[in-house]
Amino acid sequence: MPWPKWTLPPARRAANSSTRSRKRIVEQQNPGGVLARQGYNRTSRPRRPTLLARLLVRLHFILPLLTLSRLAARVARFRGPGGVLIRIFAWLFSIDREEAARPVPRGYASLAEFFSRELKDGARIPENGEECVVSPADGLLTRIGEVNGTSHLQAKGAGYSIEELLGGARCAAPYEGGHVAVIYLRPSDYHRVRMPLAGQLREVVYLPGRRLSVNPAIIDAAPAVLATNERAALHFDTGSGKFCVVMVGALNVGSISTAFDIRTDASIPPVPTRWRFPGPRGAKCERGDYLAHFNLGSTVVLVATRDLLAWLPERQPVEEVRCGQALGQRLPVDI
Numbered sequence: 001m002p003w004p005k006w007t008l009p010p011a012r013r014a015a016n017s018s019t020r021s022r023k024r025i026v027e028q029q030n031p032g033g034v035l036a037r038q039g040y041n042r043t044s045r046p047r048r049p050t051l052l053a054r055l056l057v058r059l060h061f062i063l064p065l066l067t068l069s070r071l072a073a074r075v076a077r078f079r080g081p082g083g084v085l086i087r088i089f090a091w092l093f094s095i096d097r098e099e100a101a102r103p104v105p106r107g108y109a110s111l112a113e114f115f116s117r118e119l120k121d122g123a124r125i126p127e128n129g130e131e132c133v134v135s136p137a138d139g140l141l142t143r144i145g146e147v148n149g150t151s152h153l154q155a156k157g158a159g160y161s162i163e164e165l166l167g168g169a170r171c172a173a174p175y176e177g178g179h180v181a182v183i184y185l186r187p188s189d190y191h192r193v194r195m196p197l198a199g200q201l202r203e204v205v206y207l208p209g210r211r212l213s214v215n216p217a218i219i220d221a222a223p224a225v226l227a228t229n230e231r232a233a234l235h236f237d238t239g240s241g242k243f244c245v246v247m248v249g250a251l252n253v254g255s256i257s258t259a260f261d262i263r264t265d266a267s268i269p270p271v272p273t274r275w276r277f278p279g280p281r282g283a284k285c286e287r288g289d290y291l292a293h294f295n296l297g298s299t300v301v302l303v304a305t306r307d308l309l310a311w312l313p314e315r316q317p318v319e320e321v322r323c324g325q326a327l328g329q330r331l332p333v334d335i
Contacts, residue, residue, distance in 0.1 A: 085111040093188035099123050116191055116257075116293045124194065124324040126288040133309045133328035134287065135181075135321040136196045136245055137300045138189040142317050143182040144327070147175060147303070160227035165246060165301065167207045167233065167272060174242050179304045179311060181327060182226070184214060185294065192293040193300055194323055197309075197330065199236030199243060201282040204262050207231050208270040214250040214299040226299060232256050234291065237282075240333045241308030246301040247292055258292040259283075288324060307331055 083105025090097060090104060097104040101118040108114040126134045135141075147162055162180075163172040185191055209230040230249035236242065247256045257263045260283060262275060277283070285291065311328040321327070 083108065083114075086114045089114070089187075093186075095188055099190070112295055116295060118192065119190060124190070124288070124322065126194075126324040127326045130198065130287060131330040132326050133197050133304075133330060135183065135323055135325045135327050136291065136302055137183050137185055137191075137193045138323050139183040139185040139300070139321065141181065141315065141319050141321045141327075142184050143180065144311055144315050144317060145180065147178050147180055160224040162303065164224070164227040165231075165233075166244065166303070167205055171203075171205060171233065171235070171244075174305050175244070175303045178306045179309060179328070181302045181311070183300045183302070183321065185298055185300065190323060192323070193245065193247065193291045195285045195287050195289045195291050196245070196302055196327070197238065197243070198285065198287045199238045200284050201234065201260065201277050202237050202242075203233075203235040203277065204258065204260065204275045205233040205235070206262075206273040207233065208272065209249070211249060214248060226301065232258065232262070232292070234258065236285070238308065240330075241305040243302065243304040243308060245291060246303065247294065248299040248301060249294075250298040255295045256292060256298075257295065259285075259290050302327075 086105035086108055089095070089111055095104075099119045100107070100114075101120050102108060105114065108117065126132070161172070162175050162178075163169050166172045166175070207230065209228050212225045212229055214225060214229065226246075226248050232247045234245045234247070236244070247258075249256060255263055260275075309328045309330050312326060315321075315327055
């Protein structure tokens with residue numbers, strides 16, 4: 001027996017038609033696509049958290065997550081015979097072993113070493129020219145858009161502000177009304193983070209916090225997680241604008257290591273810490289240069305000033321991106 005054809009009630013069909021018409025009008029008013037997406041994409045349609053996600057969030061506030069993360073880090077550093085953990089991990093998450101710079105598993109002494117592995121030369125070459133802004137990491141692009149007038153980085157005013165994410169009004173001020181992209185690194189992804197565009201390091205800010213999971217299902221239920229977890233914000237100046245790459249720690253993330261001999265681990269006191277690099281002291285980094293890596297996985301947030309770039313209209317959440325893949329384009333400098 002065939003299933004009956006399901007249709008929307010007339011009122012619902014009319015509402016949907018009206019919504020599509022409004023979307024077309026906005027796209028016509030903003031042919032570039034950047035502003036057109038702000039009110040009409042998945043970033044502005046809040047998903048109702050599932051019951052499981054809400055239960056997991058509650059569980060996160062009960063369990064000793066810091067202790068569990070340190071235990072996971074010890075297991076990952078275990079140098080077992082024959083790379084048993086590496087074999088299991090690579091099989092479980094279908095990791096492409098051919099990309100790794102060293103043979104898998106014998107080229108790695110521990111799971112942690114394999115997790116932060118380097119890739120063969122040419123595996124992540126940045127796309128297009130120097131004016132192209134590329135993804136700093138492999139992962140799932142969960143948000144891309146603009147920081148709205150109230151500074152909130154989640155839809156409908158919920159979630160967290162740019163000030164909360166970066167640890168204060170001074171650091172956040174340049175990015176008001178700017179651009180933001182959030183990339184969730186899954187266990188199967190390449191976990192080294194590279195420069196999205198060329199810039200000079202000006203400041204690294206360490207912000208202690210919790211170790212809550214950053215799985216998208218958890219973020220839907222508790223949007224402020226990215227602004228309350230342990231994180232390191234790396235601020236850069238391009239001469240025509242500023243950008244910041246925020247490395248957000250999570251459950252099972254042992255530490256964050258950077259290319260500038262700064263590491264977030266037990267050796268750093270659990271208090272906000274700043275390293276400033278004025279004038280020529282700041283390292284000059286080219287697009288695609290190694291920036292940092294997670295010792296187990298997490299999330300990267302890229303924030304940029306308003307006049308620095310524009311996102312490509314074809315980039316939409318939720319989609320997979322690779323390190324070096326084009327996300328946007330630098331804007332011309334007004335003379």
